[in-house]
Amino acid sequence: MNSNMNLQGAIDCDVHPLTPVPADLLPYMSDYWRDTLQVRGLDFWETIAYPANAALTIRADWRQQSPRADANPATMAKTLLDPHGFDHAILNCLFPLQSFRDGNMAAAFASATNDWLIDKWLSRDARLRGAVLLPIQNIELAVDEINRRADDPRFVQILLQVMGEQPLGKPHFWPLYAAAEKHGFAIAIHAGSTYHHPVTGSGWPTYYIEDYAAQSAGFHTQLGSLISEGVFVKYPKLKVVLSESGISWMPAYLWRLSKFWRGIRNEVPWIDRDPMHYVRDNIRLTLQPFDLPNDAVTAARIMEQLGSDDLVLFSTDFPHWQFDGDDMLPKGLSALQVRKILIDNPRATYSRLAAPVRKGAHP
């Protein structure tokens, strides 16, 4: 166990504030949308991602705190950042606006949620950083939202869901990547779905356990799409962070992609290097869930198979239940690997972390 591991200065790259409900967002909406939400009775959204009472949604001891540990910056600081001395936590708010059909309404919610995040979280603890939510339903409006947040260095990444309407490598999405690359935002692809399509290629599963385990297969699709469509040829500086994807699937999938590339690369001649090179240059993985047995030999072997110590970014996935006690790091990592995972890799991935945040300069 690594319970005595020094986590001082760590950057936690996947942390979830308690998801707001529409009533929380009303103050950040235009008169039209405030009125519309009330008139139409749009007061609650829930997806089957992280059902409120599922054990995985928040660790039991954190749920029992009052207010619960993810409720506000003070409880989060007390539970997570203060005891371990984290430098930063990057907040991925999981409000399910990706499921909306109406791009205009999604844009209103995205903007309101981003403003809510600034007001209730980012402006209340200088260590907190945020992910920009986008109305992915409408690319022009999504680019507008990226540009709107570009001047606020507290936003360091863009948040997308792993299962959407179509694979994320398609040129339809490229304006997002152009804007993200221009402003230095990483693109975080997080476990989750629009739930407009089944979460597997074979239809709807029955149980939540199947849904949650299927998420990593969604990441296969996105990784294959982003590489094959040439996103990293077009936007070589772009960093894509696979958040809460798990780790263990990556070497096996990469081996497969690499093997088939050797025989059928004519189809995608712009991919002129083994696909694993794009992973090393452009793809990062958050640490939790570290979906492997908790033994040092297995962990070390997977890290070796990833082929680079630059890929993994520290995350707790707080408050989701991925580890017990304070055992946030797997066994079997070298001191250098730990240092890179906790600090160096996140800082290299999130160029916007280096930008100064001037007090009072941002709303």
Next chain:
Amino acid sequence: MVRHVIAPAKDLPAGNRIRVMIDGKPVLVLNIKGELFALSDTCPHRGASLSGGILTGHVVSETPGEYKYSRAGEILRCPWHAWEFDVRTGRSWCDPKRMRLMQLDVKIEPGASLVEGPYKTETFPVRIEDDYIVIETT
């Protein structure tokens, strides 16, 4: 140096290929638009005979959606896993340093020059008035 007379030139017109054994090893001889190429017939990946592979062109690209196609018929693809080999260099496209085919020196020589030897022929007579495909090995 040994010269192996492998076939009468007229038996391998453009667009054709033959597989021969040289010093006990299979060699693929290709006539591509009148130009001869001789390569090891054993894929360095899993040992397939390349004789059954198709010949295609070379495609490269600078950016997604662009296809620069050239050298039609000069890329030999292994029939098992479709790896591409450049008939001019023997090198594979995907792993050119490690995965390459041995190239052999092949040419057409008049029968008159061959009677001076030393050479090895397959089971056909060499006639002074005909041309022959000759592979030289050391």
